[in-house]
Amino acid sequence: MTQDRHHSSHLFDDARILLNEVLDELDTSEDVRQRLLQPNLSLQVGVHVRMDDGSLKVFPGWRTQYDTSLGPAKGGIRFHPSVDQQEVGTLSFWMAVKCAVLGLPYGGGKGGVQVDPKALSSLELERLSRGYLRAIADVIGPDRDIPAPDMNTNATIMGWMSDEYDAIQRDQIPAALTGKPIALGGSLGRVAATGRGALQVLDLWAERNERKPEDTTIAVQGFGNAAYHFARLAHQRGYRIVAISDSKGAIHHPEGLDPDPIKEEKTRNQRLKGMVYCENSVCEHKGAKTIEQEELLALDVDVLALGALENQIHVDNVESVRAGLLLEIANGPVTREADEALAKRNVPVLPDVLANAGGVVVSYYEWIQNRSGEYWEEDSVNQRLAERMTREAQRVMERAETRNIPYRRAAYLLGLERISEAILARGQCHRCE
Ligand code: GLU
Numbered sequence: 303m304t305q306d307r308h309h310s311s312h313l314f315d316d317a318r319i320l321l322n323e324v325l326d327e328l329d330t331s332e333d334v335r336q337r338l339l340q341p342n343l344s345l346q347v348g349v350h351v352r353m354d355d356g357s358l359k360v361f362p363g364w365r366t367q368y369d370t371s372l373g374p375a376k377g378g379i380r381f382h383p384s385v386d387q388q389e390v391g392t393l394s395f396w397m398a399v400k401c402a403v404l405g406l407p408y409g410g411g412k413g414g415v416q417v418d419p420k421a422l423s424s425l426e427l428e429r430l431s432r433g434y435l436r437a438i439a440d441v442i443g444p445d446r447d448i449p450a451p452d453m454n455t456n457a458t459i460m461g462w463m464s465d466e467y468d469a470i471q472r473d474q475i476p477a478a479l480t481g482k483p484i485a486l487g488g489s490l491g492r493v494a495a496t497g498r499g500a501l502q503v504l505d506l507w508a509e510r511n512e513r514k515p516e517d518t519t520i521a522v523q524g525f526g527n528a529a530y531h532f533a534r535l536a537h538q539r540g541y542r543i544v545a546i547s548d549s550k551g552a553i554h555h556p557e558g559l560d561p562d563p564i565k566e567e568k569t570r571n572q573r574l575k576g577m578v579y580c581e582n583s584v585c586e587h588k589g590a591k592t593i594e595q596e597e598l599l600a601l602d603v604d605v606l607a608l609g610a611l612e613n614q615i616h617v618d619n620v621e622s623v624r625a626g627l628l629l630e631i632a633n634g635p636v637t638r639e640a641d642e643a644l645a646k647r648n649v650p651v652l653p654d655v656l657a658n659a660g661g662v663v664v665s666y667y668e669w670i671q672n673r674s675g676e677y678w679e680e681d682s683v684n685q686r687l688a689e690r691m692t693r694e695a696q697r698v699m700e701r702a703e704t705r706n707i708p709y710r711r712a713a714y715l716l717g718l719e720r721i722s723e724a725i726l727a728r729g730q731c732h733r734c735e
Contacts, residue, residue: 310389316638317392324714333731334722343367347437351430361417365438368394368410371724375411378452385414400655402717406666411447419454435463439470444477450665451481477672480665489668491683497531499660500631502691515540520605522546528631529609533561545598552598553590608635615640630654645708653710
């Protein structure tokens with residue numbers, strides 16, 4: 303079991319089970335099920351990289367467009383040693399649901415390269431990024447598929463990819479990618495958007511449950527872009543961040559931690575070396591007790607915010623979870639079995655397809671700005687993000703509460719209803735009543 307859960311084929315099987323259950327409940331046309339059981343397109347590429355030592359390495363990469371009934375595919379690109387076709391496929395399905403839950407005119411997309419980016423030099427990373435973009439250039443574009451950052455990719459990498467795309471097209475096409483540097487048409491507010499959106503969803507939940515930020519403790523798993531900004535903004539808002547972990551370790555401080563100095567220490571080396579990735583760990587922070595990463599997941603806190611990887615809460619550790627609420631900042635951090643166990647114990651989970659959608663919402667705003675040529679102030683971006691997140695989160699929470707179903711189920715019902723309407727509007731079964 304412990305080994306199995308790392309196999310990404312499980313991810314897709316689990317996603318399919320949930321999809322089938324929700325479609326049964328929606329009682330929609332069989333056309334919809336047929337369309338949604340597999341991706342529209344899954345492209346596998348070899349990414350050629352000339353290494354600094356002169357040798358050539360070819361890394362496997364993928365780009366998947368799951369369903370594009372609502373609009374062009376949208377979703378990030380991840381660089382990670384364990385990425386494979388199944389994982390990218392599942393992530394693209396989740397993107398399709400996420401975009402629909404937030405009412406965005408997009409289908410689901412995702413890309414990935416199987417590589418350990420932290421083992422590359424900056425120049426090798428740039429060549430990898432440009433090489434991947436060249437390999438998928440035929441299937442992307444502002445009206446086809448719009449990539450963005452995901453795990454281990456960022457604005458710098460999107461800048462290289464955008465430059466490469468423009469060179470291939472011999473034109474300026476900023477709307478082909480989002481999450482770009484501001485100087486290349488990126489949107490103000492995009493970097494912090496995933497964390498900000500997650501906080502807005504948590505705030506709404508807290509408000510509906512009459513819970514004050516100052517009385518709410520949070521443990522945060524992960525300290526990448528989404529989790530860091532979430533922790534920073536939640537701390538500002540008055541929530542008590544009592545534990546933080548990253549890929550190297552975890553720290554705990556029952557009085558509460560300020561994420562900013564931790565981030566500064568973590569990135570100090572990075573700035574000195576001019577590297578794209580951080581070398582330090584949250585563990586270098588003085589004044590807090592170091593704990594095992596697994597211990598963080600079992601802390602007695604009000605909120606466990608999962609902002610690292612998929613499959614973090616699973617059958618083998620779900621029983622030890624003591625948090626009152628789980629907030630999914632990463633994609634897929636809770637397995638299907640663990641999700642069911644939590645539901646039985648009445649522990650609510652604010653699901654990824656809602657809670658981490660802030661990033662793609664601001665990507666949508668970036669795409670609109672690129673296409674109109676008019677750029678918005680940061681306050682205006684943040685305000686639009688807050689309005690949309692709150693409106694759709696409210697819809698999900700109301701549906702869950704009136705029907706007495708988990709938030710994930712309610713979010714999937716809402717998203718799949720919207721996708722299904724678009725599928726049927728494109729042409730319906732002729733022999734169905
Ligand atoms: N990678 C992010 C996600 O999983 C953002 C995708 C986007 O901005 O298109 O939602």
